[in-house]
Amino acid sequence: MAPVGKPVTLFLQTFGQQDTHPASAVTKIMIECLLTIFGLALVAPFLHWALRSTTHWFLGAIVAGITTWLALQLPAVASGATLHAAFAWVPALGVNFSLMADGLGLLMALIICGIGTLIVIYAGGYLADHPLLGRFYAYILLFMGSMLGVVLADNIIVLFIFWELTSISSYLLIGFDHERAAARAAALKALLVTSLGGLALLAGLLLMGTAAGSYELNEILTRGDVVRSHTLYVPILILILLGAATKSAQFPFHFWLPAAMEAPSPVSAYLHSATMVKAGVFLLARLTPALGGTPAWQGSLVAIGAITMLVGAILSLSSDGLKRILAYSTVSVLGTLTMLIGIGTLTAIQAAVLYLMAHALYKGALFLLAGSVSHATHLYDADDLGGLARRMPLTAVAGFLAALSMMGIPPLLGFIGKESLYEATMTAASEIGKAGTDHYSTGWTRPIMSLTPLAVAAHMLLFVVVVRVGVRPFLGRSRPSAHPPQEVSPSLWLGPLVPAVVGIIGGLLAGNVGSLIVAPAVMAVRGEPHEAAPLALWHGLTPELALSALTLFGGLILFAARRRLVQAAASLSRLADWGPDAGYDRALATLNLAAKTQTRVLQNGYLRWYLLTVLSVTVLLVGYPLIEHMELPEIKNLSDIWHFELMLAAMTLISAYAAVRATTRLGAVAALGAVGYSVALIYVYYGAPDLAMTQFLIETLMVILFVLVFYHLPPFSIFSGRAARLRDTLLALAFGAMMTMLILTTRANQSQPRISEYFVEHSLTEAHGRNIVNVILVDFRAIDTLGEITVLAVAAVGVFALLKLRRSAKKEEMR
Amino acid sequence: MNLVLAVVVGGLYAAGLYLMARRSVVKLIIGLCLIGHASNLLIFVSGGLTRGRPPLIRPGAETLTAPYADPLPQALILTAIVIGFGVLAFAMVLIHKVYVAVGSDDLDQMKSTDA
Structure with missing residues (x-):
C-alpha cells in the first residue's frame, strides 16, 4: 500500500468519529492546558508581585503538572490513537480552533513543557535581581503557550497564528534588556527575518489548504497525492520552505540566530536551541505526508540542510563567546535535521526524531550551563575560563554529561542520535533506490552518498565546540578572576543538570524511549506503522560505530589544532562582507533611506505642494474615466437657457476672476463679497429663499470680519514666479x-428616487411646518443641526481663546 | 440651465484652487471661501434645478404640487454655509495671530515651530 493511502484509515479510525461527538474529557484537558499557560502569562507580573522570590517554584510546579499530564498520554498515543479537540472559532470563515496530539506533536509538547519547567525555575535564579522579572515570566509563558499551540494545532490558520505569536514573543524576549541598543537591534533582526518568512508561510499554507480543499491538517495530510500533483505544488513548497527556513535559521537565513544571543541565557536555551528554532523543522516533518517525497522536496531540503550543517559548524569556530559558539552549533544541528527530513526514509525520520530529542536535552543544558558559568564568574568568553570543576561541582557534572551526549559517547542519548544519523545517511541511497517505484524519486543516489562524509566532517567540528564549552571551562588551572566563582543556587544548577541526567536515562532505556516516544512520532511523519528494528544502545560492531570513533578521533585532532583552525576561520570571516548578514544590514539601510527620501519628497511641509499633488492625482484618476464615458444630453437644447441665468453666471465668474486678480486686499474682499451675493441670487432664482437669506447675512458678516482683520495685515505681494503661476493656473x-x-x-445619470418626497409628504402632517427646509433642519434632522450648533460653539470658543491669548501675551510683554 | 451652473461651479473651483496654491495666507483664505461657494453650488446643482418653485406649502394646501425645488440639498447647504462661516471666522483670527507672531503672511516663512 502506498504510504499516503494508509493514514486515511488510520485517522478515521482514531478520531474521525470524535468530530461529530462532543470532545471527550481527555481532549478538553488539552485545550485547558493551553489556556492555563496563556492565563498564567497574563497574571504572571501580579503573581510575581505577590509571591516575590518563590514565583518561579510556583510557576514551575504548574508547568511540571502539565508536563506530567502530557507524559501520561504517551501510552495511548503510542498505541495509535490521536488526541483531538476542536470548537468552532470563526464559523463564518470555516475556521475551527482544533488541536491534535499525535506522536510528533506530543513529543514536541513534552519537550516544550518539560524544558519550560526548568527554564522558568532557572530564570527565577538567573534574573533574581532584575527589576522586570515579572514581565519576563509573562513573556516566557506567552512563548510557551504559543509554541505549544504550534505543535498541537490541527487547523492551518490556528497553526499560523501561534507561529506568529512565537515570533512576537521571541522579539520581546531577545529585546528583554531593551535599554541596550544591541539587544534591540538583534530583536528586530530576528523579528524581521522570521516574520518575512511567516508571511511566505501564510501564503503557502493558504495555497496548500486550497489545493487540498481543507484547512484541517489531519485532512490535508491524507490528501498528499492531490497536493503533490496540484499545479501550484512548487509555489506551495517554496513558500512553506521559506517560512520553515527562516524560523529554523537555515542558510542563508541563519544569521539572526547568533545575533539573538543578546537575550538572557534561559531564553537562548529555551527558544533558540530547544524549541522555537525547531518549529521550522517540526513544520517540515508535520507536512511530510502532504508535501514530501518529490524530487523538489528532497533536493531542496537535503541541499539546504547539508549547507547549513557545514556553514554552522565552520562558523562556530570563529566565535569566542560561549553562547555564540553554541548558537552556531545549533544552526549546524538544525541543518542536519532539515537534511534528514529531506532524505525522508524510515531510518532518516527516526534519526531526525532521536537527534531532535537528544539535541533539545544536551543543548538546552549547555546553554543554561553557559549562563550559570557567566553568572558565577562574570566572564563570557570560552578561552577565559578554566578550573571551575572544583568550585562548581554540580554544574560541572551537568556540563560533562551534556558534553558527552553531544560528542555522541555511549550510553547517552546523543550517541544513539548520532549513530542513527550516520545510519540514515549511509542507507539513504539504497533505501531510496528500493522505494523508487513509490513516490520517492530515484536519481539522487550519488549526491546522497556524499552526505555521510559531510556529516562526519561537521560533527568533528562540533566536537571542538563541545570541548570548548562543556569541558574546558571546568578543567585545568583556575584563572585569576575578579569574582571568585562559587557553586550557584539550586535553581541555577537544576536547569542544566536535569536535562543532562535525562539524556543518560534516555540512553540507558533506549528500547522504551523507542517504542513509547520515537515510534509514534516517526509514524506521524511517515504516515504508516513501521517495522524498524527496536532501538537499542548497542548494535555491535557496525560501520556507524566506526564512523563515531572516527568522528571522536578527528575531533580530538581538530581540537589540538584549534588555534590554527580559528585563524583559518577568522580569515574566512572576511567573506562576511558579502554574506547574508551584511546583506540584511544593507537591505535595511536601503529601506530606511528609501522611506526617508519618500517622506522628504511627499511630506515636504509646503501646503501648496500637498494641494497640487492631491489635485493632479484626482484630475488624472477622475478626469480620465469622465472623458471616456462622457454623455452630454443637455448641450443639445441650449434654447432652455434664459438670459437672466447667463447674466447671473457671468457676474459670478467675473467676480471670482476679480478676486483672483485683485492687487489690494480690499479689492479682493469686495470681489469675494460680490461672488457671495451672486451665489445668493442664484439661490433665490432656483427656489431656495432660505439659502439666499442666510447667504446674504453671512456674506455681509464675513466681509466686515475680513476688513477688520485684514486691516492689520501687510499689503498683497506676489511671492511666486511666472512659471509657478502658469502651472497653477493650468492645474486649477x-x-x-x-x-x-x-x-x-x-x-x-440620475437613477435613484428622491428621498425628499418623504419629507414633502410628512412635513405638514407630522411636523406641522410649511417651510420644508426648516422642518428638515429642526425636526427630521434635528440632531444634525445640534451638531452644527456645537461646531459653531467650538469655533466661537476658539476665536475667543485666540483673542484672549493676544491679551495675555501683551501682559507678559508689559511685565 | 445645468450647463450654465456647471460652468460656474467649475470656474469657482478653478479660482479657489489657484488662490489656495499661493504663498500668501490671505489669498489662501479667500480661495477657501471661493471653494466653499463652489461646493455649496455643486450640491445644489446635483440635486436638480427648478426655477422659482420654493419648497413651501401654501396656506390651505396639504402638500406640495410638483414641480418644486428639492428641499433636501437646501437643508444640507444651509448647514454648510453656517459651518463654513464658523471655520472662516476661526481661520481669520488664526492667521491674524500667526501674522503677529511670524511677522509675515508668506507661508514659506512659517516652517519653524519655534517662532
Missing part, C-alpha cells in the same frame, strides 16, 4: 473643468 482650470464634467455626468 483642469480641476474646474473636471468638476463641470462631473456635474453634467451626474445630472445625466
Whole structure:
C-alpha cells in the first residue's frame, strides 16, 4: 500500500468519529492546558508581585503538572490513537480552533513543557535581581503557550497564528534588556527575518489548504497525492520552505540566530536551541505526508540542510563567546535535521526524531550551563575560563554529561542520535533506490552518498565546540578572576543538570524511549506503522560505530589544532562582507533611506505642494474615466437657457476672476463679497429663499470680519514666479473643468428616487411646518443641526481663546 | 440651465484652487471661501434645478404640487454655509495671530515651530 493511502484509515479510525461527538474529557484537558499557560502569562507580573522570590517554584510546579499530564498520554498515543479537540472559532470563515496530539506533536509538547519547567525555575535564579522579572515570566509563558499551540494545532490558520505569536514573543524576549541598543537591534533582526518568512508561510499554507480543499491538517495530510500533483505544488513548497527556513535559521537565513544571543541565557536555551528554532523543522516533518517525497522536496531540503550543517559548524569556530559558539552549533544541528527530513526514509525520520530529542536535552543544558558559568564568574568568553570543576561541582557534572551526549559517547542519548544519523545517511541511497517505484524519486543516489562524509566532517567540528564549552571551562588551572566563582543556587544548577541526567536515562532505556516516544512520532511523519528494528544502545560492531570513533578521533585532532583552525576561520570571516548578514544590514539601510527620501519628497511641509499633488492625482484618476464615458444630453437644447441665468453666471465668474486678480486686499474682499451675493441670487432664482437669506447675512458678516482683520495685515505681494503661476493656473482650470464634467455626468445619470418626497409628504402632517427646509433642519434632522450648533460653539470658543491669548501675551510683554 | 451652473461651479473651483496654491495666507483664505461657494453650488446643482418653485406649502394646501425645488440639498447647504462661516471666522483670527507672531503672511516663512 502506498504510504499516503494508509493514514486515511488510520485517522478515521482514531478520531474521525470524535468530530461529530462532543470532545471527550481527555481532549478538553488539552485545550485547558493551553489556556492555563496563556492565563498564567497574563497574571504572571501580579503573581510575581505577590509571591516575590518563590514565583518561579510556583510557576514551575504548574508547568511540571502539565508536563506530567502530557507524559501520561504517551501510552495511548503510542498505541495509535490521536488526541483531538476542536470548537468552532470563526464559523463564518470555516475556521475551527482544533488541536491534535499525535506522536510528533506530543513529543514536541513534552519537550516544550518539560524544558519550560526548568527554564522558568532557572530564570527565577538567573534574573533574581532584575527589576522586570515579572514581565519576563509573562513573556516566557506567552512563548510557551504559543509554541505549544504550534505543535498541537490541527487547523492551518490556528497553526499560523501561534507561529506568529512565537515570533512576537521571541522579539520581546531577545529585546528583554531593551535599554541596550544591541539587544534591540538583534530583536528586530530576528523579528524581521522570521516574520518575512511567516508571511511566505501564510501564503503557502493558504495555497496548500486550497489545493487540498481543507484547512484541517489531519485532512490535508491524507490528501498528499492531490497536493503533490496540484499545479501550484512548487509555489506551495517554496513558500512553506521559506517560512520553515527562516524560523529554523537555515542558510542563508541563519544569521539572526547568533545575533539573538543578546537575550538572557534561559531564553537562548529555551527558544533558540530547544524549541522555537525547531518549529521550522517540526513544520517540515508535520507536512511530510502532504508535501514530501518529490524530487523538489528532497533536493531542496537535503541541499539546504547539508549547507547549513557545514556553514554552522565552520562558523562556530570563529566565535569566542560561549553562547555564540553554541548558537552556531545549533544552526549546524538544525541543518542536519532539515537534511534528514529531506532524505525522508524510515531510518532518516527516526534519526531526525532521536537527534531532535537528544539535541533539545544536551543543548538546552549547555546553554543554561553557559549562563550559570557567566553568572558565577562574570566572564563570557570560552578561552577565559578554566578550573571551575572544583568550585562548581554540580554544574560541572551537568556540563560533562551534556558534553558527552553531544560528542555522541555511549550510553547517552546523543550517541544513539548520532549513530542513527550516520545510519540514515549511509542507507539513504539504497533505501531510496528500493522505494523508487513509490513516490520517492530515484536519481539522487550519488549526491546522497556524499552526505555521510559531510556529516562526519561537521560533527568533528562540533566536537571542538563541545570541548570548548562543556569541558574546558571546568578543567585545568583556575584563572585569576575578579569574582571568585562559587557553586550557584539550586535553581541555577537544576536547569542544566536535569536535562543532562535525562539524556543518560534516555540512553540507558533506549528500547522504551523507542517504542513509547520515537515510534509514534516517526509514524506521524511517515504516515504508516513501521517495522524498524527496536532501538537499542548497542548494535555491535557496525560501520556507524566506526564512523563515531572516527568522528571522536578527528575531533580530538581538530581540537589540538584549534588555534590554527580559528585563524583559518577568522580569515574566512572576511567573506562576511558579502554574506547574508551584511546583506540584511544593507537591505535595511536601503529601506530606511528609501522611506526617508519618500517622506522628504511627499511630506515636504509646503501646503501648496500637498494641494497640487492631491489635485493632479484626482484630475488624472477622475478626469480620465469622465472623458471616456462622457454623455452630454443637455448641450443639445441650449434654447432652455434664459438670459437672466447667463447674466447671473457671468457676474459670478467675473467676480471670482476679480478676486483672483485683485492687487489690494480690499479689492479682493469686495470681489469675494460680490461672488457671495451672486451665489445668493442664484439661490433665490432656483427656489431656495432660505439659502439666499442666510447667504446674504453671512456674506455681509464675513466681509466686515475680513476688513477688520485684514486691516492689520501687510499689503498683497506676489511671492511666486511666472512659471509657478502658469502651472497653477493650468492645474486649477483642469480641476474646474473636471468638476463641470462631473456635474453634467451626474445630472445625466440620475437613477435613484428622491428621498425628499418623504419629507414633502410628512412635513405638514407630522411636523406641522410649511417651510420644508426648516422642518428638515429642526425636526427630521434635528440632531444634525445640534451638531452644527456645537461646531459653531467650538469655533466661537476658539476665536475667543485666540483673542484672549493676544491679551495675555501683551501682559507678559508689559511685565 | 445645468450647463450654465456647471460652468460656474467649475470656474469657482478653478479660482479657489489657484488662490489656495499661493504663498500668501490671505489669498489662501479667500480661495477657501471661493471653494466653499463652489461646493455649496455643486450640491445644489446635483440635486436638480427648478426655477422659482420654493419648497413651501401654501396656506390651505396639504402638500406640495410638483414641480418644486428639492428641499433636501437646501437643508444640507444651509448647514454648510453656517459651518463654513464658523471655520472662516476661526481661520481669520488664526492667521491674524500667526501674522503677529511670524511677522509675515508668506507661508514659506512659517516652517519653524519655534517662532
